[in-house]
Amino acid sequence: MTTKEVERVQVISERKNGSPPECFIHNESDRPNLDPPLGTIPIIDFSYVESKDLDQRCLEDSKLRSASSNWGIFQVVGHGIPTSYMEEIRNIQRLFFKQSIEEKQKYAIDWTIPEYTEGYGSDVVLSDDQILNWNDKLHLNVYPEKVRNMDRWPRKPETFKEKILEFDEKVMIIMDEIFKSLARSLGLDEFYFINNGTKGRTMWRFNYYPSCSKPDLVLGLKIHTDATFLTILLLDDKVPGLQVFNDEFGWVKVPIRPDALVVVLGDEIQIMSNGVYKSVIHKVVTNSEQERISLAIFVLSEPEKEIGPIDELIEEGEPRLYRKIMAKRFLEHAFSNYSKGKPHIDDFMKV
Ligand code: OGA
Ligand code: NI
Numbered sequence: 511m512t513t514k515e516v517e518r519v520q521v522i523s524e525r526k527n528g529s530p531p532e533c534f535i536h537n538e539s540d541r542p543n544l545d546p547p548l549g550t551i552p553i554i555d556f557s558y559v560e561s562k563d564l565d566q567r568c569l570e571d572s573k574l575r576s577a578s579s580n581w582g583i584f585q586v587v588g589h590g591i592p593t594s595y596m597e598e599i600r601n602i603q604r605l606f607f608k609q610s611i612e613e614k615q616k617y618a619i620d621w622t623i624p625e626y627t628e629g630y631g632s633d634v635v636l637s638d639d640q641i642l643n644w645n646d647k648l649h650l651n652v653y654p655e656k657v658r659n660m661d662r663w664p665r666k667p668e669t670f671k672e673k674i675l676e677f678d679e680k681v682m683i684i685m686d687e688i689f690k691s692l693a694r695s696l697g698l699d700e701f702y703f704i705n706n707g708t709k710g711r712t713m714w715r716f717n718y719y720p721s722c723s724k725p726d727l728v729l730g731l732k733i734h735t736d737a738t739f740l741t742i743l744l745l746d747d748k749v750p751g752l753q754v755f756n757d758e759f760g761w762v763k764v765p766i767r768p769d770a771l772v773v774v775l776g777d778e779i780q781i782m783s784n785g786v787y788k789s790v791i792h793k794v795v796t797n798s799e800q801e802r803i804s805l806a807i808f809v810l811s812e813p814e815k816e817i818g819p820i821d822e823l824i825e826e827g828e829p830r831l832y833r834k835i836m837a838k839r840f841l842e843h844a845f846s847n848y849s850k851g852k853p854h855i856d857d858f859m860k861v
Pocket of ligand 2: 734735736792
């Protein structure tokens with residue numbers, strides 16, 4: 511497949527009278543409502559980990575079960591990471607994107623290497639009719655250590671590497687607690703997902719959404735589900751933009767809550783739970799005044815692991831909704847569907 515790369519969206523947005531070029535403009539039916547109602551995204555309090563309060567844990571597990579089946583997204587508080595520290599991480603990300611394009615291009619994604627999508631860049635163009643995202647990004651493989659490719663890690667700002675590795679340690683601790691709670695809430699052994707390769711790797715995507723003079727025509731990220739087990743988001747604490755779809759409420763805005771980490775459930779957990787837990791449909795809108803950042807930590811199964819509905823979760827006589835597939839094969843499928851604007855879990859995944 512030949513791939514073509516476009517200019518950085520930041521460069522396009524900085525041009526005088528910078529209207530978005532044709533390739534970013536969505537058909538009328540896909541254009542966003544910039545101001546839908548605020549969603550009541552469930553909040554799960556993990557302070558029971560510190561207090562060892564088992565009644566509290568039981569209560570939060572049941573909240574998590576309802577959040578995972580009705581929403582596919584929840585906000586995590588009481589995770590033990592200070593808000594001031596989360597602010598430092600946002601600031602280091604802002605500092606990276608504030609640098610000149612030349613500085614950032616030192617870490618440019620090398621599209622000539624197949625499957626090598628680490629580094630700084632924008633959407634890759636896979637087809638002529640693809641509508642592009644109003645988004646630049648820095649993509650890094652972080653876990654396990656052997657997949658780290660340090661020459662793609664920014665050397666400026668100087669504290670970037672050290673801060674991100676430190677944040678990673680903190681995130682991995684709370685991630686284990688989220689994995690345990692998800693397993694318990696499904697009636698599985700709490701180490702089920704930790705021990706079987708589901709916590710296989712993490713890919714960090716630092717998102718940068720420049721302001722756009724025509725926010726009603728473009729999307730920062732078009733409608734998608736994440737092809738992950740789950741994704742942990744550190745959202746901008748000043749500029750909103752993330753919207754999620756809920757069966758009951760329709761499209762809603764995700765509120766800004768600076769002390770929360772937002773967890774998005776992805777396709778893998780929907781497949782493994784045989785549809786009991788949902789991967790949430792979401793998109794990102796832009797605005798004409800302010801740029802926005804977010805950090806998405808994608809957590810995926812080990813590439814060679816087979817994913818499919820978990821035997822213990824299938825009640826007798828109940829149909830399996832999805833077939834088994836190797837994790838990396840599913841990811842390829844999801845990636846190809848995404849570029850065409852199609853859902854990842856489609857007939858190809860049905861039994
Ligand atoms: C993503 C994503 C949400 C955001 O990177 O997959 O959905 O608010 N990001 O940037
Ligand atoms: Ni997403």
